[in-house]
Amino acid sequence: xxxxxxxxxxxxxxxxxxxxxxxxxxxxxxxxxxxxxxxxxxxxxxxxxxxxxxxxxxxxxxxxxxxxxxxxxxxxxxxxxxxxxxxxxxxxxxxxxxxxxxxxxxxxxxxxxxxxxxxxxxxxxxxxxxxxxxxxxxxxxxxxxxxxxxxxxxxxxxxxxxxxxxxxxxxxxxxxxxxxxxxxxxxxxxxxxxxxxxxxxxxxxxxxxxxxxxxxxxxxxxxxxxxxxxxxxxxxxxxxxxxxxxxxxxxxxxxxxxxxxxxxxxxxxxxxxxxxxxxxxxxxxxxxxxxxxxxxxxxxxxxxxxxxxxxxxxxxxxxxxxxxxxxxxxxxxxxxxxxx
Numbered sequence: 001x002x003x004x005x006x007x008x009x010x011x012x013x014x015x016x017x018x019x020x021x022x023x024x025x026x027x028x029x030x031x032x033x034x035x036x037x038x039x040x041x042x043x044x045x046x047x048x049x050x051x052x053x054x055x056x057x058x059x060x061x062x063x064x065x066x067x068x069x070x071x072x073x074x075x076x077x078x079x080x081x082x083x084x085x086x087x088x089x090x091x092x093x094x095x096x097x098x099x100x101x102x103x104x105x106x107x108x109x110x111x112x113x114x115x116x117x118x119x120x121x122x123x124x125x126x127x128x129x130x131x132x133x134x135x136x137x138x139x140x141x142x143x144x145x146x147x148x149x150x151x152x153x154x155x156x157x158x159x160x161x162x163x164x165x166x167x168x169x170x171x172x173x174x175x176x177x178x179x180x181x182x183x184x185x186x187x188x189x190x191x192x193x194x195x196x197x198x199x200x201x202x203x204x205x206x207x208x209x210x211x212x213x214x215x216x217x218x219x220x221x222x223x224x225x226x227x228x229x230x231x232x233x234x235x236x237x238x239x240x241x242x243x244x245x246x247x248x249x250x251x252x253x254x255x256x257x258x259x260x261x262x263x264x265x266x267x268x269x270x271x272x273x274x275x276x277x278x279x280x281x282x283x284x285x286x287x288x289x290x291x292x293x294x295x296x297x298x299x300x301x302x303x304x305x306x307x308x309x310x311x312x313x314x315x316x317x318x319x320x321x322x323x324x325x326x327x328x329x330x331x332x333x334x335x336x337x338x339x340x
Contacts, residue, residue: 040155172215173190176188228259233265296317
């Protein structure tokens with residue numbers, strides 16, 4: 001059908017790779033085709049390039065459309081940065097890494113911390129409300145969306161502030177008793193973010209863990225104005241997945257707690273290689289348009305850096321980035337009531 005050909009042309013022209021094909025398809029047909037999106041592993045000959053299909057109302061129920069694009073450069077690994085020095089030493093790698101995460105790259109004229117009362121920048125979590133970035137304007141027009149990931153989080157002061165300010169707030173916590181719950185002007189979901197989707201060969205668990213791209217698909221969302229995550233040492237592999245699948249294009253601001261006392265889940269290599277990998281991931285963020293505007297060091301945590309005391313570094317840092325190239329596509333007239 002003509003509309004499918006037009007959709008494929010639009011998606012192919014706007015996407016150098018295959019990441020988020022379903023999200024981009026939803027941008028073309030937000031109402032009509034989104035519910036037909038499915039996850040595919042074998043039906044498409046080039047399923048490794050794109051794992052999404054959809055049904056068209058113009059085709060019989062037995063027919064599907066499989067979108068397969070040959071990207072300019074299919075990414076399986078991040079680009080590792082050169083070593084900090086010829087010695088390949090932990091000290092040199094740590095010095096470069098710590099200098100990088102403690103040096104803001106973007107100036108934000110208005111920072112609100114997780115106290116969300118005085119506007120002082122003394123709390124752990126902080127959002128940039130500088131008018132030169134879009135989130136403050138979208139809050140005023142009530143077009144703002146927030147994703148908050150954590151495990152057993154007690155302090156939702158930042159989320160409450162954003163909800164009262166005009167944001168649609170979704171809190172994801174795998175420890176919840178109910179699958180979905182609306183409480184205190186926010187949505188709560190028994191879902192956790194992961195760097196991989198559950199295997200279809202394994203029976204689903206009570207608490208689901210999914211990639212961010214899959215969660216966006218499940219909820220019918222295309223953009224997240226603010227993504228806040230404390231993933232207790234899973235952040236590195238999750239961040240790698242966001243980079244490789246191009247999901248960062250859908251995020252306006254990223255608030256992330258880094259845990260440095262050990263390498264993190266499924267991060268392999270000797271200590272210098274681990275820190276080089278960390279640094280390379282953060283450089284990928286910069287390459288994607290994210291500029292660091294605030295860093296907070298948790299002085300209550302032990303001063304451990306890969307089980308050592310190096311440069312008196314804390315074992316936990318909360319970093320805040322803003323995507324300076326972000327162009328949100330979600331508008332007020334497309335806002336829908338969530339039904340579970």
